[in-house]
Amino acid sequence: MDVELSSLRLEAVHRRAAAALVVLVAEGFEAGKDALSALIERALASGDLRHKPGSLLASYGVAGVKAERVLLASVQGGQPAAVRKAVAAATSSLRAGPAEAVVFCFAQEPQPGAVQAATLAAAEAAYVYLTTRGKSRAEAQPRLARAVIAVPRAAAVQAEFEQARATALGVEYAREWANRPANHATPTLLAGAAQDLARxxxxxCTVRGPREMARLGMGAFLAVAQGSAEEPRFIELRYNGAAKGTAPIVLVGKGVTFDTGGISLKPPAEMDEMKFDMSGAASVLGVFRALAELQPALNVVGLIAASENMPGGRAVKPGDVVTSMSGQTIEILNTDAEGRLVLCDALAYAERLKPRAVVDIATLTGACVIALGSVRSGMFASSDALAEALLAAGEQALDPCWRMPLDDEYAEGLKSNFADVANVAGRPAGAVTAAKFLQRFAGAFDWAHLDIAGTAWKGGKEKGATGRPVGLLLRYLLGQVPTPAPARRAKPAPARG
Structure with missing residues (x-):
């Protein structure tokens, strides 16, 4: 969806021609003398429009209003979360109709974050996956192609809007690649998507294949890939927005493009959803798409460990011991705990970059879904400052996470009689023990791990990728951009006597 920002007050928006107009009404609305104000006043007085987020009232052919369709949408107190819910409801309602363009008009001055919420919600609700659909079905699919966010004073929210628009582009890029079937999103094709961003x-972008990975000593990563006919790829993206010597922030994405579980084969029910196991990698791609749009003064490196996990004749077996890039040996007790194996080598590689901080993103454990459901991503961090920054970024982006524990006692179950560490520790606290495994390979820098197994995609009728946590990551990164020092005033020249 193309989105633009416009200065347009409620008393003037009735003169704008549009296929659909959505008016966002908050508590405390004061009616003017225009046609829309009169409509809103009647709707509130009658109770047909209630101050409840998502409450809608649809009208057609309103006298004095040029827009064909008018939707009044309550945003309650005007908070960003309420705005997001209202815009999502309105856009979903319009998506089934013939309207291809819509104007979202704030009836009052928006609160901070409200324009971002409206922009992202409109783009999210309007997104339709079409890549592998038949041409005739794709052409018949109704789409909202364009949106205008109208506010009383556009200049006051321009920066917020630009950030939201870039985030929406990144989220869409992430959703697109995560939604693709595994045969349309192989490790090689994922590398191609990264190379496209390098334009x-x-x-x-640098892409490494099996030989280069072997020279680096990525024995754990290669062990996961060895059962598949598809070659793995180790992808390195760089965004260079700051001085060359400035330490980068590194994002590490799990890119298992399809996860059968390997020899520890998963049950067949819903196995098709394991195409989403590269959602961490997709989120890294999405962040870089947004960074290229915003051009912040920051250095960021994205590392994507892309591989399939298949039960072939050459596949790694339970009980096998492999040597990771860090030199630590790993006993693979369960081949379905493969994400931590590809990530541990990527984390070891990240140490070479002398990073300011490292955040890995992975659909790592079903245990995290049990713990937190689909509302918050699980977040583990070795640094309190990094944890606080990610928590704050998630709240601001409406893409929340929750900090989980990393007590040393949780690592007891990872002990092995045959290697330095085992890759699983049993069922109790599975999300935590997975994070403890990764922590062994991240001791040289500030590190955080986002377990997005519950938030990266939806199942059932709404099956599809969410694009999370692109919003969280981008907000965190923008918060790390150095604030320019105030210019020094020149000293006055000494008086000559």
Whole structure:
């Protein structure tokens, strides 16, 4: 969806021609003398429009209003979360109709974050996956292609809107690649998506294959890939927005493009959803798409460990011992705990970059889904400052996470009689023990792990990728951009006598 920002007050929006107009009404609305104000006043007085987020009242052919369709949408107190819910409800309602363009008009001055919420909600609700659909079905699919966010004073929220628009582009890029079937999103094709991003300003990409990975000593990563006919790829993206010597922030994405579980085969029910096991990688791609749009003064590196996990004749077996890039040996007790194996080598590689901080993103454990459901991503961090920054970024982006424990006692179950560490520790606290495994490979820098198994996609009727946590990550990164020092005033020249 193309989105633009416009200065347009409620008393003037009735003169704008549009296929659909959505008026966002908050508590405390004061009616003017225009046609829309009169409509809102009647709707509130009658109780047909209630101050409840998502409450809608649809009208057609309103006298004195040029827009064909008018939806009044309550945003309650005007908070960003309420705005998001109202815009999502309105856009979903319009998506089934013929309207291809819509104007979202704030009836009052928006609160901080409300324009961002409206922009992201409109883009999210309007997104339709079409890549592998038949041409005739794709052409018949109704789409909202364009949106205008109208506010009384556009200049006051321009920066917020630009950030939201870039985030929406990143979320859409992440959703698109996570939604693709595994045969349309192989490790090689994922590398191609990263190389496409390198055409954008300040973005570079390096792709390494099995031979280069072997030279690096990535024995754990390669063990996961060895059962598949598809070759793995280790993808390195760089966004260079700051001085060359500035330490980068590193994002590490799990890119298991399909996860059968390997020899520890998963049950067949819902196994098709394991195409989403590369959602961490997709979120890294999405963040870089947004960075290229915003051009912040920051250095960011994205590392994507892309592989399939298949039960072939060459597949790694339970009980096998492999040597990771860090030199630590790992006993693979369960081949379905493969994400931590590809990530541990990527984390070891990240140490070479002398990073300011490292955040890995992975659909890592079903245990995290049990713990937190689909509302918050699980967050583990070795640094309190990093944890606080990620928590704050998630709240501001309406893409929340929750900090989980990393007590040393949780690592007891990872002990092995045959290697330095085992890759699983049993069922209790499975999300925590997985994080403790990764922590062994992240001791040289400030590190955080986002377990997005519950938030990266939806199942059932709404099956599809969410694009999370692109919003959280981008807000965190923008919060790390150095604030320019105030210019020094020149000293006055000494008086000559």
């Amino acid at each position: 954008l300003r300040r973005v570079q």
